[in-house]
Amino acid sequence: MKGCMGKTERCFAEHGAFFLACIMLSMFIGGCSVLSEGSWGRLDFKEANVYFNQGNYNASLRKYEQIIEKYPAMADRALFEMAMIYAYPVNKHKDYQKALECFQKLVRNYPESMYRQDSEMMIFHINNVIANDKRSAAQQSQIESLQQEVKNKGNEISTLQNMMGTLELKVLEILNLPADKILIEKGKRKMTLFSNGKVLRTYKIALGGNPNGPKERQGDNKTPEGIYFIDSRNMDSRYHLSLHISYPNEKDRKRARELGVSPGGNIMIHGIKNGYAWIGDHHAGFDWTNGCIAVTDEEIEEIERLVPNGTMVEIRP
Numbered sequence: 001m002k003g004c005m006g007k008t009e010r011c012f013a014e015h016g017a018f019f020l021a022c023i024m025l026s027m028f029i030g031g032c033s034v035l036s037e038g039s040w041g042r043l044d045f046k047e048a049n050v051y052f053n054q055g056n057y058n059a060s061l062r063k064y065e066q067i068i069e070k071y072p073a074m075a076d077r078a079l080f081e082m083a084m085i086y087a088y089p090v091n092k093h094k095d096y097q098k099a100l101e102c103f104q105k106l107v108r109n110y111p112e113s114m115y116r117q118d119s120e121m122m123i124f125h126i127n128n129v130i131a132n133d134k135r136s137a138a139q140q141s142q143i144e145s146l147q148q149e150v151k152n153k154g155n156e157i158s159t160l161q162n163m164m165g166t167l168e169l170k171v172l173e174i175l176n177l178p179a180d181k182i183l184i185e186k187g188k189r190k191m192t193l194f195s196n197g198k199v200l201r202t203y204k205i206a207l208g209g210n211p212n213g214p215k216e217r218q219g220d221n222k223t224p225e226g227i228y229f230i231d232s233r234n235m236d237s238r239y240h241l242s243l244h245i246s247y248p249n250e251k252d253r254k255r256a257r258e259l260g261v262s263p264g265g266n267i268m269i270h271g272i273k274n275g276y277a278w279i280g281d282h283h284a285g286f287d288w289t290n291g292c293i294a295v296t297d298e299e300i301e302e303i304e305r306l307v308p309n310g311t312m313v314e315i316r317p
Contacts (some may be wrong), residue, residue, distance in 0.1 A: 025094050042069040048081070057091045076113035079106040100126055129163075179307045180244070182230070182269075184293055184315045186211055186223060189284060191269075191293060193306055200306060203299050204284040208291035213317075215247065215291055216255060218264030223291050226251060230269075230314040233304065239306050240271035240297045245313050268292045271300035 044067050049260035051060035064078040064085075071078075086095045102121040104122075110116065136157060179193040179200055186207055193200040207223040208215075214225035224247045232244040248256065248263040256263035270292055272279055277297045288294070295303065 041067055041074050044070065045074075045077075046251075052085065055090070057085050057088070057093065061085055076106050076110040076115050079103075079110075080115040080119060083119070087122075087126070096126060096130065132160050132163070138307050179311055182307065182311060182313045184223075184313065186225070186317055188313065191295070193303070197298050201302065203295050203303075204281060206284050206289060206294040207287045209287050215252070215260035215264065215267070216259060220264070221290055223289075223293060223315065224248070224252065224267055225315050225317055228315065230307055230309050230311045230313060232309065237268070237270055239268070239273050239292075239294070240277065241300045241301075242268040242270035243304065243307060244268055244294075245293075264291070269300070269303065270294055271297040 044063065046297070048060045048063035048067065051057070051063060051228050061082055064082045067078045068075040078100045083099045083106070083141045085091060085098035086102065088094060093291045100123060103123050106113060106119045107123070109115055113119075139157065148166045179195050181194040183192045183194065184205065185191075189207065191205045193202075208221040210221040211223055213222060215222040226247075226249055228246045228249060230243050234242045234244065247265060247267040252263045271277075272283055273293070281296050283294060283296065
């Protein structure tokens with residue numbers, strides 16, 4: 001399988017090349033976030049991560065190779081991130097075999113590395129998926145002459161496709177890709193984060209105490225409806241972190257002017273009120289906010305990491 005760039009890779013990508021297991025807790029996209037200020041190679045890792053975010057994967061790989069030469073003590077992390085780039089689905093020149101080689105070298109040469117266990121898991125998953133992919137390709141080659149057999153193999157192929165779909169979602173968790181859209185469905189009491197059209201996370205939510213219909217005026221305890229953006233965040237919120245939604249928009253202001261009222265504001269996505277974290281996900285059993293969207297403390301911490309300022313927020317009835 002030369003660089004995995006032949007039929008195996010095409011089939012692999014067609015069914016969802018996002019095959020990685022949930023190990024990237026060090027926030028790959030966060031680059032040098034795992035390094036403290038002043039740590040060895042901090043700027044070099046940051047530069048490699050900038051290249052990655054720009055889509056210049058070859059430049060990022062070259063930078064990691066330089067890091068391995070300059071900072072041998074950090075070579076295990078550099079190898080791990082190189083392997084992730086080689087396996088990254090968006091990388092048009094991805095090479096699963098080189099990803100395997102990087103993981104294997106890390107396991108072999110750095111037995112005490114914090115990345116060893118994750119690399120061993122990755123080696124297992126990559127080899128397993130490639131083996132299944134080869135079996136699927138062999139089955140497909142018999143379709144023209146053995147159509148009946150293909151029908152019998154249908155369940156097996158379907159299982160493989162489902163596995164690919166599951167692994168595709170796992171890579172999003174590994175890479176901790178930032179969300180580019182938040183969808184809030186008031187009727188379903190559900191909030192979903194998306195990245196490039198893929199679902200990152202879903203959450204149960206609580207709304208304003210008077211949730212039906214769009215927000216019209218200050219004090220009506222309604223959650224708005226429409227298109228907004230995350231325009232700021234409050235790390236010292238009374239509700240364990242909060243992300244500010246850009247309500248009111250122009251449509252909201254116009255409606256309020258016609259009604260002769262103030263449209264209100266200060267609509268947030270936030271956690272539980274400080275001191276009441278023990279309520280946990282039971283909070284979503286009723287609508288208790290003044291118009292905001294509430295999640296648990298653990299969930300708002302995750303959302304705060306995944307959602308940058310400027311992210312679009314669509315709120316549906």
